[in-house]
Amino acid sequence: MSDATANMTIYLKVWRQASATAEGKFVDYKVDHVSPDMSFLEMFDVLNDQLVKKGESPIAFDHDCREGICGMCSMMINGKAHGGQKGTTTCQLHMRKFKSGDAIVVEPWRAKAFPLIKDLVVDRSAFDKIIQAGGFISAQTGNAPDANANLIPKTVADEAMDAAACIGCGACVASCPNGSAMLFMGAKISQLALLPQGQPEAPRRALNMVKSHDELLFGNCTNHAECEATCPKEIGLEHIARMNREYTKATFTYHEKARGGDGA
Amino acid sequence: MTSSKLDSKVPSGDLYAKWDKHKFESKLVNPANKRKFTVIVVGTGLAGGSAAATLAELGYNVHAFCIQDTPRRAHSIAAQGGINGAKNYQNDGDSIKRLFYDTIKGGDYRSREANVYRLAQVSNNIIDQMVAQGVPFAREYGGYLDNRSFGGSQVSRTFYARGQTGQQLLLGAYSGMMKMVNKGKIKMFSRREMMDLVVVNNQARGIITRNLVTGELERHVADAVLLCTGGYGNVFFLSTNAMASNVTAAWRSHKRGAYMANPCFTQIHPTCIPVHGDYQSKLTLMSESLRNDGRVWVPKKQNETRKPEEIPEEDRDYYLERVYPSFGNLAPRDVSSRQAKYRCDEGLGVGTTKKAVYLDFRDSIKRDGLSTIAGKYGNLFEMYERIVGEDPYKTPMMIYPAVHYTMGGLWVDYNLQSTIPGLHVLGEANFSDHGANRLGASALMQGLADGYFVIPYTLSNYLASNKIDKLTTDHDAFKEAETRVKLADDKLFGLKGKRSVDDFHKALGHYMWEEVGMARNEAGLKKAITGIRKLKEEFWQDVNVPGTAGEYNFELHKANRVADFLELGELMALDALERNESCGGHFREEFQTSDGEAVRNDESFCHVAAWEWSGEKAAPIRHVEELKFENVQLATRSYK
Numbered sequence: 001m002s003d004a005t006a007n008m009t010i011y012l013k014v015w016r017q018a019s020a021t022a023e024g025k026f027v028d029y030k031v032d033h034v035s036p037d038m039s040f041l042e043m044f045d046v047l048n049d050q051l052v053k054k055g056e057s058p059i060a061f062d063h064d065c066r067e068g069i070c071g072m073c074s075m076m077i078n079g080k081a082h083g084g085q086k087g088t089t090t091c092q093l094h095m096r097k098f099k100s101g102d103a104i105v106v107e108p109w110r111a112k113a114f115p116l117i118k119d120l121v122v123d124r125s126a127f128d129k130i131i132q133a134g135g136f137i138s139a140q141t142g143n144a145p146d147a148n149a150n151l152i153p154k155t156v157a158d159e160a161m162d163a164a165a166c167i168g169c170g171a172c173v174a175s176c177p178n179g180s181a182m183l184f185m186g187a188k189i190s191q192l193a194l195l196p197q198g199q200p201e202a203p204r205r206a207l208n209m210v211k212s213h214d215e216l217l218f219g220n221c222t223n224h225a226e227c228e229a230t231c232p233k234e235i236g237l238e239h240i241a242r243m244n245r246e247y248t249k250a251t252f253t254y255h256e257k258a259r260g261g262d263g264a
Numbered sequence: 265m266t267s268s269k270l271d272s273k274v275p276s277g278d279l280y281a282k283w284d285k286h287k288f289e290s291k292l293v294n295p296a297n298k299r300k301f302t303v304i305v306v307g308t309g310l311a312g313g314s315a316a317a318t319l320a321e322l323g324y325n326v327h328a329f330c331i332q333d334t335p336r337r338a339h340s341i342a343a344q345g346g347i348n349g350a351k352n353y354q355n356d357g358d359s360i361k362r363l364f365y366d367t368i369k370g371g372d373y374r375s376r377e378a379n380v381y382r383l384a385q386v387s388n389n390i391i392d393q394m395v396a397q398g399v400p401f402a403r404e405y406g407g408y409l410d411n412r413s414f415g416g417s418q419v420s421r422t423f424y425a426r427g428q429t430g431q432q433l434l435l436g437a438y439s440g441m442m443k444m445v446n447k448g449k450i451k452m453f454s455r456r457e458m459m460d461l462v463v464v465n466n467q468a469r470g471i472i473t474r475n476l477v478t479g480e481l482e483r484h485v486a487d488a489v490l491l492c493t494g495g496y497g498n499v500f501f502l503s504t505n506a507m508a509s510n511v512t513a514a515w516r517s518h519k520r521g522a523y524m525a526n527p528c529f530t531q532i533h534p535t536c537i538p539v540h541g542d543y544q545s546k547l548t549l550m551s552e553s554l555r556n557d558g559r560v561w562v563p564k565k566q567n568e569t570r571k572p573e574e575i576p577e578e579d580r581d582y583y584l585e586r587v588y589p590s591f592g593n594l595a596p597r598d599v600s601s602r603q604a605k606y607r608c609d610e611g612l613g614v615g616t617t618k619k620a621v622y623l624d625f626r627d628s629i630k631r632d633g634l635s636t637i638a639g640k641y642g643n644l645f646e647m648y649e650r651i652v653g654e655d656p657y658k659t660p661m662m663i664y665p666a667v668h669y670t671m672g673g674l675w676v677d678y679n680l681q682s683t684i685p686g687l688h689v690l691g692e693a694n695f696s697d698h699g700a701n702r703l704g705a706s707a708l709m710q711g712l713a714d715g716y717f718v719i720p721y722t723l724s725n726y727l728a729s730n731k732i733d734k735l736t737t738d739h740d741a742f743k744e745a746e747t748r749v750k751l752a753d754d755k756l757f758g759l760k761g762k763r764s765v766d767d768f769h770k771a772l773g774h775y776m777w778e779e780v781g782m783a784r785n786e787a788g789l790k791k792a793i794t795g796i797r798k799l800k801e802e803f804w805q806d807v808n809v810p811g812t813a814g815e816y817n818f819e820l821h822k823a824n825r826v827a828d829f830l831e832l833g834e835l836m837a838l839d840a841l842e843r844n845e846s847c848g849g850h851f852r853e854e855f856q857t858s859d860g861e862a863v864r865n866d867e868s869f870c871h872v873a874a875w876e877w878s879g880e881k882a883a884p885i886r887h888v889e890e891l892k893f894e895n896v897q898l899a900t901r902s903y904k
Contacts, residue, residue, distance in 0.1 A: 049764055070339070139396035157400050
């Protein structure tokens with residue numbers, strides 16, 4: 001097919017580590033016949049195909065939808081989460097952004113809260129735990145009033161949507177010098193705090209999620225804003241600000257009395 | 265005549281009252297007893313996620329499994345357009361009955377009336393539920409929900425959250441799951457793949473999974489199993505599905521006794537970014553809405569070397585406008601896809617691979633202005649530029665059809681139960697309510713309907729009316745199933761062949777695309793069957809799977825999936841060969857009018873074909889469920 005255009009040569013330095021406990025190291029690879037139309041992950045497919053044919057172990061990396069929405073792909077490329085192209089996940093980064101002969105360093109997400117599994121694959125289940133602590137509205141199936149019963153101004157719905165666009169990839173954590181998940185958590189708290197449906201649980205949500213975040217060994221926010229710069233969905237720092245407001249408000253106003261039973 | 269194994273269990277009585285009647289007649293499980301039951305849910309997309317959360321809320325113990333690192337990444341997330349609901353908020357004449365009718369017609373009269381009516385009924389509850397969970401649907405300035413219209417309907421009933429409706433709905437279902445994980449009612453198993461179904465005393469009682477990180481095989485026992493594992497579009501190698509989407513859970517259940525229904529019904533979407541090279545791993549959909557303002561064309565002569573913007577009007581063929589003067593560029597998905605294929609077959613395709621057509625916005629930009637077009641499609645144009653590296657404001661887009669959705673799947677009755685008692689199948693994984701062709705914005709609706717509003721009732725009826733014995737994973741059936749998986753792994757590692765798994769997958773995809781794709785004929789389907797059989801033999805002689813089973817081994821995962829795709833692919837070709845008619849996404853070239861329109865055969869094929877596996881050596885058996893239309897009249901779709 002279009003192999004005539006596949007004329008780039010790329011020099012890769014890739015982090016290889018057999019398991020969480022094994023020692024890791026950078027390994028050099030040369031990939032020939034790279035087409036500028038390839039995605040970064042397709043270039044890895046080509047490399048892995050060569051490794052398999054040589055009987056070597058292919059490089060493990062996370063990926064799934066390859067259209068920038070599932071949040072599974074996660075590579076630190078030349079020190080930038082997802083490679084640093086604005087609003088772009090690793091799977092949507094294309095080789096035409098590089099030049100033939102380029103050397104590219106590829107590492108996994110590095111953060112205390114994301115233990116390494118293999119090569120470029122890390123364990124991001126700490127994100128699920130933050131959501132479990134309160135990133136939901138308790139609306140049991142069948143309970144819901146008519147969808148138009150609560151009016152939500154367009155501007156509010158749009159802002160909630162900006163926050164809700166988070167794909168949970170973890171680039172914010174990987175790029176933060178403190179390994180903080182405040183942008184991830186702030187996006188969820190902010191989305192639900194903006195909506196009337198989210199009000200009843202808002203204080204409890206903020207307190208519980210922040211507590212969970214800290215227990216999971218994510219660091220604190222010191223306003224570097226690197227998360228905002230690398231977020232592939234361009235989620236803004238204002239959501240961290242709203243989270244802080246929600247949290248502060250809750251510490252003053254919210255008190256859960258410990259009394260056993262629901263009285264039923 | 266309908267096969268005795270295929271009793272649809274549709275309740276008697278008036279169409280409009282069937283579901284209410286059925287719910288009332290279904291047995292319930294006492295709240296205190298629900299905690300004694302364990303339910304396995306495989307897959308955590310819209311169907312699995314909503315089912316797991318809801319069943320856990322009701323009090324069942326749910327064990328949920330997903331192939332990704334977290335349930336939030338299931339491929340429902342990639343749906344762009346929206347979700348239908350018969351709310352009639354626009355006062356434009358919509359109703360449950362109209363949504364029902366549009367869905368039956370859109371499916372070209374190959375779905376079950378009662379199921380489709382129920383789907384339309386619960387569509388409204390879904391919208392309410394998702395809003396209550398905090399899904400930020402698009403709103404009007406007054407605060408009311410916004411709607412848009414979509415292909416195949418004359419009303420605006422589609423709810424949407426920008427171009428990320430699937431993502432927002434999935435995150436809603438996921439947040440409900442996380443709430444129940446926190447309460448200890450859902451036990452979540454991620455990075456797991458279902459490798460086999462365990463059937464004991466003719467009841468589905470458990471599954472064997474592989475821990476994808478450690479490679480370990482695990483046994484899980486339960487009182488019922490729900491398969492919510494999505495579609496099998498990746499049998500074509502290239503599709504808009506995610507990389508891990510596969511048929512293994514469904515296919516292995518098929519081999520344990522679940523019938524596979526209408527496997528040849530696949531949907532090919534006309535507006536995707538074309539294939540650009542052999543190394544390509546997947547295809548990306550561009551929203552169908554682009555056809556509202558874009559004009560589709562190819563050059564009139566072969567081997568055209570000029571840039572598209574330099575080709576004058578008289579050398580362009582706007583073939584959709586020419587062939588379908590009244591629908592033009594808005595002809596339905598199957599029709600538009602097929603026409604693009606014909607142009608490329610004639611040697612008129614464009615781009616480096618010659619397998620693409622132009623979608624041109626020049627005239628609409630001239631007519632409406634750049635800012636209007638940017639306002640409507642700006643994000644899509646950006647996405648296109650990111651992938652292709654060309655600016656669609658200046659150069660026409662290149663598009664080509666791609667496999668997108670599979671209407672076929674495991675056969676289920678009105679209760680969503682397969683031919684194996686206790687095995688229920690939800691969402692795209694079942695043969696579903698979409699007949700031979702799915703309308704836009706209906707997939708999300710069906711997944712959530714099954715999970716939120718159907719299975720909670722029908723599962724309790726199953727659990728309350730059947731005797732389910734106590735069982736542990738020490739039972740021989742678990743041992744046998746696990747051994748079966750292990751032996752297949754050993755065999756794969758033992759081959760030490762010369763070809764990679766992807767080589768075989770691509771070869772299979774080639775047969776599927778060329779012969780079992782947009783247009784099919786007897787000779788081609790026979791060729792595909794022979795070719796795929798041979799390919800399967802070669803696979804089991806010459807595939808190379810490196811490494812061991814006891815590690816994170818992606819090649820092993822893929823090899824098992826491709827082994828199943830090879831068997832499914834053959835069945836799809838056989839199903840297409842036996843269905844001597846054209847309907848919906850299934851177009852047989854022998855059955856068309858003189859001007860190329862599909863010719864359905866209601867006399868002989870107004871039925872569901874459900875296939876029974878009868879072993880490696882024997883031919884599968886085709887069973888039939890007759891479809892009765894009592895409320896709508898069968899008619900011919902026309903788009904001229």
